[in-house]
Amino acid sequence: MLVTFEHAAPRRFDLVVGADGLHSKTRALAFGPEEEFVRHLGIYTAIFNLGNYLGLENTGRLYTAPGKAANIFTARANTEARAAFHFAAEHLENDRRDTAAQKRIVAERFAGEGWEVPRLLEEMDAAQEFFFDSNAQVEMDTWSAGRVVLLGDAGYCAGPTSGRGTSQALIGAYLLAGELAARGGDHKAAFAAYEEQMRPYVAEHQVLGREGAERFFLPAPTQEFLDMLAANAPENTCTEPVRLPDYTPAAA
Numbered sequence: 001m002l003v004t005f006e007h008a009a010p011r012r013f014d015l016v017v018g019a020d021g022l023h024s025k026t027r028a029l030a031f032g033p034e035e036e037f038v039r040h041l042g043i044y045t046a047i048f049n050l051g052n053y054l055g056l057e058n059t060g061r062l063y064t065a066p067g068k069a070a071n072i073f074t075a076r077a078n079t080e081a082r083a084a085f086h087f088a089a090e091h092l093e094n095d096r097r098d099t100a101a102q103k104r105i106v107a108e109r110f111a112g113e114g115w116e117v118p119r120l121l122e123e124m125d126a127a128q129e130f131f132f133d134s135n136a137q138v139e140m141d142t143w144s145a146g147r148v149v150l151l152g153d154a155g156y157c158a159g160p161t162s163g164r165g166t167s168q169a170l171i172g173a174y175l176l177a178g179e180l181a182a183r184g185g186d187h188k189a190a191f192a193a194y195e196e197q198m199r200p201y202v203a204e205h206q207v208l209g210r211e212g213a214e215r216f217f218l219p220a221p222t223q224e225f226l227d228m229l230a231a232n233a234p235e236n237t238c239t240e241p242v243r244l245p246d247y248t249p250a251a252a
Helices: 025-030 099-110 117-126 165-182 187-215 223-230
Strands: 016-018 038-051 060-065 068-075 080-088 130-138 148-150
Touching: 016 025, 025 148, 038 099, 038 117, 038 187, 068 099, 068 117, 080 099, 080 117, 099 117, 099 130, 130 187, 148 187, 165 187
Parallel strands: 016 148
Antiparallel strands: 038 080, 038 130, 060 068, 068 080
């Protein structure tokens, strides 16, 4: 298929894999506008880098208020920190490229809050590395169209509240590559097999994402609950183990 680029000459490819995230341009070109597939979960998150001014060591701190949360945690062997603001809101119209406007939205939401929030807002304003987006899921009836196939958040984002985004993308990449190799170039059969194997896994994790969003701003958990998590108690296991096929080629 012929692919044209904004800043390069057209090229031909056998297949196009769209692994370009929640706001996938590949998905928009091949399947339709974002509004048809992206489902907002009612939470916005901002995350940014800052110095480890609290002197934390391999740990973090959390602040909660009704419909809001802020946290800070260490990074890069405690030499740096990352901080995040989370707040509940319906869909907001904002320019994803306008960082200054996004920082104003966050600052307005957290104005007047206590704890380290005033200092974190100052750090956010000065931060060069800043990310802001909706917590959302991607729901689609199919992940392929012709020779175009979607992978990871572009096709089936479960939302940050699922805690499964990275694993989904890695497992999806393994299955897609394995099926393409096993089907000897029959991309239609490979795409169908990839989707058949991934669908149950994605459905389970999207449920986790929706449930996680609903519980996100609940009061802090009890120590007993945290101890249960730390002990990896069987009753806390929510998902089934993933058993991946072995695509190792047979010996010649």
